[in-house]
Amino acid sequence: MSIEGPHKLRLGVNIDHVATIRNARGGDHPDPVKAALLAAECGADGITAHLREDRRHIRDDDIAQLMDTLEIPLNLEMAATDEMLAIALRHKPHAVCLVPEKREERTTEGGLDAAGQHDLLAPYVARLADAGIRVSLFIEPAAAQLDAALRLGVPVVEFHTGRYAHVTGEARTEELKRIADIAALATKNGIEPHAGHGLTFDNVIPVAAIPQLAELNIGHFLIGEAIFAGLTEAILEMRRLMDEAR
């Protein structure tokens, strides 16, 4: 199938914040691996987990267990560091999404500066790709960043939807157009576009309606909503809204 579609929009469920709750008490409950298996059972197309350098949520043993038990693809989000590269090469997940990381940030605040960091990123992209891992870059929906991704030769980019999720009115309409235009440009250039960050029941439909997008990665809202509706219901409702948009 051509990456220009039509295709089903995949849902990657990010389980980081199951681990955030677990780590608040330092024990084993709730188990993010159990959440991943449940997500797979109710139709998630993939699981996303961000192994932060400070291990504030996902831990090394979560990645090992996910690799052992998951039957759907794992998308490992990580910073471009030697430590993370070694972990990725040891586990060989289906995909690695390189993300920017700052210890002091509350969450991933922006996209990777692929344009400014070409020389730093190139050897990581090459080592991961040589190991057969699908490499993606988590970038802002900006032409300079997409150009840089093209120069780095990655097959996938994930556009950061954080700004879209946080602004309102005209600014949101403009941001949505920016994402739609850049997704179209990505597919035109042979890169598969994904999107994610801050997506909710209330804001997902216009993003899911962008025909070129192949995958949305959604976590924080789904895990929060699971408190009220249960994880299965939260995922099924997100899936329903995504399908409604197509």
Ligand SMILES: CC(=O)[C@@H](O)[C@H](O)COP(=O)(O)O
């Ligand atoms: C890169 C990204 O957008 C997700 O990993 C998201 O950031 C969830 O994890 P944090 O809340 O730790 O940033």
Ligand SMILES: NCC(=O)COP(=O)(O)O
């Ligand atoms: N890459 C984005 C992601 O995995 C999920 O982000 P969020 O829904 O937790 O904000």
